[in-house]
Amino acid sequence: MRKFLFNAVLLGGLLSSGAAFAWTAQSSADLNMRTGPGTNYAPILVIxxxxxxxxxxCNAWCSVFYAGYRGFVSGRYLIPVSGGYYPPPPVVVPPPVIVVPPPVYRPPVYRPPVYRPPHYRPPEYRPPVYRPEPYRPEPHRPRDGYRPPQPSIPGPEFQGSHPGRPMQEESYRN
Known part of the structure; x- marks a missing residue:
């Protein structure tokens, strides 16, 4: 009997302590009561x-009890009637600070005149590439002073006369 009484008192204390943390609020708009804390959960009913x-x-979403149903609503739309919950203030993120550096003046680079030798070529100069002509054999030509062989027919020089001139007679008188 003592155990039963002890358990009943303990259970009553636990149930009453949960009610001590609850507070009453009024909805400031028509609210969807959802099965979980977020818009991706299914709605149960409209408050x-x-x-x-x-x-x-309560956090951003509050656990509420309404008309025999337990669910979650957004804390932004609840106005406290009794108790002390105030919804969290909206998070304000300031815009990023953009710093534009000032323009920088860079004076031109002075390059003194440079002595260049007479046949100086700038570094980007490339001499032309030597490409020899392709080999083409020349046609056969006789060398200078070379005469092709003549037929072996004796000509007027071997006859001792020239055409149109009479032949000299040899005389034995001398």
Missing amino acids: PRGALVEVGA
């Missing part, structure tokens, strides 16, 4: 504007 709900734990 009308001005309805009173019992609120449990």
Whole structure:
């Protein structure tokens, strides 16, 4: 009997302590009560504007009890009636600071005149590539002073006369 009484008192204390942390709030708009904390969870029902709900734990999404259903609503749309929850202030992120560096003046680079030898060529100069002519044999020509062989027919020089001139007679008188 003592065990039963002890357990009943312990259970009553646990149930009443959960109610101590709950507070009452009023909805400022028509709210979707959802199965989980986020818009990706399925809606259970719509809480009308001005309805009173019992609120449990709260972050950006609050666990609420309304009309026999337990679910989650956005904390932005709850106005505290009793208790002390105030929805978190909106997060304001300032725009990034853009710093543009000032323009930099760079004076021109002075290069003194340079002595160049007489046949100086700039480094980008490339001499032409030597390409010999392709080999082409020349046609056969006789060398200078060379005479092709003549037929062996004696000509007028071997006859001792020239055409149109009479032959000299040899005389034995001398």
